[in-house]
Amino acid sequence: MEMLSREWLEEIIHLLNERIVVVNREGIIQYMDKAYCDFIHTTQDEVVGKPVQDVIENTRMHIVAKTGKEEIQDFQPINDSVMVASRFPIMIDGKLEGAVGTVMFPDPEKLRSFKNNIKQLINDLRYYRSEVEKDLKSKYTFDDLVGESPEFRKLKEFAKVVSGSDSSVLLTGESGTGKELFANAIHNSSLRDDHPFVPINCAAIPEELLESELFGYEDGAFTGAKRGGKKGLFEIAEKGTVFLDEIGDMPLSMQSKLLRALQEREIQPVGGQKIIPIDVRIIAATHRDLEKMVEEGTFRQDLYYRINVIHLEIPPLRKRKDDIPLLSNMLLKKLEKKFYRKGVHLSTEVMERFQQHSWPGNVRELENVLERAINVLDNDTIELGDVPLYIRDQKSDETSTEDSKLPSSNSESNLASLPIQPLKDTMALVEKQVIEKTLEFTHGNKLKAAKLLGIGKTSLYDKCKVYDIK
Ligand SMILES: Nc1ncnc2c1ncn2[C@@H]1O[C@H](COP(=O)(O)OP(=O)(O)OP(=O)(O)O)[C@@H](O)[C@H]1O
Ligand SMILES: [Mg+2]
Numbered sequence: 001m002e003m004l005s006r007e008w009l010e011e012i013i014h015l016l017n018e019r020i021v022v023v024n025r026e027g028i029i030q031y032m033d034k035a036y037c038d039f040i041h042t043t044q045d046e047v048v049g050k051p052v053q054d055v056i057e058n059t060r061m062h063i064v065a066k067t068g069k070e071e072i073q074d075f076q077p078i079n080d081s082v083m084v085a086s087r088f089p090i091m092i093d094g095k096l097e098g099a100v101g102t103v104m105f106p107d108p109e110k111l112r113s114f115k116n117n118i119k120q121l122i123n124d125l126r127y128y129r130s131e132v133e134k135d136l137k138s139k140y141t142f143d144d145l146v147g148e149s150p151e152f153r154k155l156k157e158f159a160k161v162v163s164g165s166d167s168s169v170l171l172t173g174e175s176g177t178g179k180e181l182f183a184n185a186i187h188n189s190s191l192r193d194d195h196p197f198v199p200i201n202c203a204a205i206p207e208e209l210l211e212s213e214l215f216g217y218e219d220g221a222f223t224g225a226k227r228g229g230k231k232g233l234f235e236i237a238e239k240g241t242v243f244l245d246e247i248g249d250m251p252l253s254m255q256s257k258l259l260r261a262l263q264e265r266e267i268q269p270v271g272g273q274k275i276i277p278i279d280v281r282i283i284a285a286t287h288r289d290l291e292k293m294v295e296e297g298t299f300r301q302d303l304y305y306r307i308n309v310i311h312l313e314i315p316p317l318r319k320r321k322d323d324i325p326l327l328s329n330m331l332l333k334k335l336e337k338k339f340y341r342k343g344v345h346l347s348t349e350v351m352e353r354f355q356q357h358s359w360p361g362n363v364r365e366l367e368n369v370l371e372r373a374i375n376v377l378d379n380d381t382i383e384l385g386d387v388p389l390y391i392r393d394q395k396s397d398e399t400s401t402e403d404s405k406l407p408s409s410n411s412e413s414n415l416a417s418l419p420i421q422p423l424k425d426t427m428a429l430v431e432k433q434v435i436e437k438t439l440e441f442t443h444g445n446k447l448k449a450a451k452l453l454g455i456g457k458t459s460l461y462d463k464c465k466v467y468d469i470k
Contacts, residue, residue: 010034022090023052024098027062036103040079061087065099075114076103082111140184146330149320159312163189168262168307171285173314176364179285180245182312187241192281195240198233203249210254211270215261218272234267234278241281247307248288248299259303282307317359317366324354324366331367335374344374346382353384357391432467435460439469 004012010033013020019036023029029047032055037043040056052061057078064071064087076085087101106114145156162169163186171179180199187197205213216232234242244250250258261267266277284307293299317324328351332344346354359365373386384392435453442448450460463469 019103020100021052021056021061021102022098022100023061023065025065025096027052027065029055030098039103059101060085061099061101064089064101065096068096075106078103082106082114084110140181141188142185145178145181145185146327147320147323148326149322151315152320152323155312155314159186160189162186162310162312164191165310166191166281167309168282168284169310169312170290170308171283171312171314172290173287174316174360174362175287176362177314177316178363179287179314180243182314183241183243183245183283183285186283187243187281190241190281192240196237197241197243198237199243199245200233201245202254203246207251207254210250211257214254214258215267215269217270218274229269229272232267232269234261234280235276237280239279241283244282244284244307246286247284248286248290248293252298252300255300255303259300259306262303262306317362318357321355325351327363327366328354328370331363331370332374335367335371339374341374341377341380343380344377344382345380347384349384350382350387353387353391428467431463432469435463435467436469 013033014035017035018033019039020031020033021029021036022031029050029052032044032047034044037047042055047055052059058076060071060074060076068089068091070089071085071087074085074087076083083103084106085101085103087099089096090098090100142156142160147153147156159182169183169186171182173179183199184197187193200213202210212230212232214232214234216230216235218229244258261278262282265279266275268275290299290304290308294301294304317327328346332346336342336344354366361368369387369391370382372388373382377386435449438449438452439446442452446460446464447457450457453460455463
């Protein structure tokens with residue numbers, strides 16, 4: 001077939017009433033027909049050889065020329081009107097060489113449905129935004145914190161008082177004692193309660209992502225980053241509270257960056273130059289011994305001081321056993337709703353065992369035990385047979401309570417009271433105390449004591465002589 005001349009092609013395009021633009025792989029305009037030029041008030045001489053983004057508003061031609069992915073009937077605002085644009089990659093011999101695009105006025109019906117779609121999307125967006133904001137509101141208040149034991153009541157009262165201040169709060173306590181609940185309650189009765197409560201679990205986020213989660217990132221900060229960048233949690237929490245859960249698990253490098261943010265009251269998103277001022281209150285929590293970590297050099301001392309302005313230490317459940325019946329009843333009420341049950345209660349034996357158990361997992365453990373029981377319950381009474389063996393088994397519990405009376409090897413309070421003196425004197429002091437305690441525990445039975453201490457009977461007799469233990 002004979003080649004068509006350029007005039008012919010121009011005329012055909014003109015007759016088809018199309019506006020056409022052709023770009024090469026780099027997005028440089030190779031051709032633009034007269035109708036398109038007229039439409040955007042320019043000339044062919046003016047535009048050929050220029051980057052298409054400099055010539056056509058909101059164009060995506062340069063992108064299609066790179067990705068090779070066609071875009072059909074995309075709405076594109078040009079010259080104050082919404083046009084319908086189609087963009088196709090040009091493949092020559094299977095190789096991507098550039099792209100061709102057309103724009104036309106949409107038919108009124110299509111435009112109307114487009115506008116309706118946008119309206120719907122905006123409504124959806126509004127709905128999801130309000131849902132997300134609801135989610136960022138903290139859910140619990142002090143009324144949800146159950147406990148009447150004097151120590152717990154005092155702690156709750158103190159927490160209520162400090163809610164009103166803007167100082168940082170550090171919550172410590174074993175796992176499952178209610179640190180997160182306290183954090184929620186404090187935010188909720190603070191002046192910031194109309195603003196977001198943004199929790200972040202420092203232990204759950206990989207080290208390399210933590211910074212961008214907290215401070216956000218700018219467009220193109222790293223491969224895989226979302227277009228347009230992403231807000232960090234500090235920015236999302238503006239005027240509210242950031243809850244740094246498991247702060248003891250925060251890597252040292254991140255601790256420095258956090259400290260700087262708290263000191264300067266501003267953040268710098270990853271990969272950007274922008275500085276954003278922040279207004280947030282910090283509540284941090286950990287089950288770790290931060291003071292010990294500071295001594296060991298795994299937690300920054302300056303950061304520790306900054307977050308430890310107000311310290312709330314939540315007692316473990318075994319230290320407030322009087323609260324166990326109250327907590328059990330409250331948790332049962334909660335579980336009844338979840339399992340569509342009514343009138344479930346604990347047998348006296350179960351309640352007794354609950355009081356004897358040491359609850360290393362605290363309230364969460366109690367909750368789990370009750371949930372397991374209610375799950376398989378035929379009638380309304382939770383009996384011994386419905387609770388796990390380790391709670392039912394009185395023996396193991398007796399030893400564990402008795403064990404806890406023994407001087408424990410990792411008890412910090414014991415260590416704190418030790419004098420600073422030559423090591424061998426301290427070792428002797430500790431040895432003496434441990435032997436005395438053990439003998440107290442065995443009611444003076446040396447044979448039993450030697451067994452518990454893992455030393456021979458003669459050795460124990462010798463030591464008693466040395467330390468003057470009767
Ligand atoms: N005083 C309390 N009153 C009512 N429920 C409580 C109380 N303390 C804890 N809980 C419940 O126990 C569970 C554990 O609490 P939470 O998650 O706050 O513990 P945590 O101290 O943050 O534990 P972890 O260190 O493991 O994260 C939650 O379901 C919470 O609702
Ligand atoms: Mg927690």
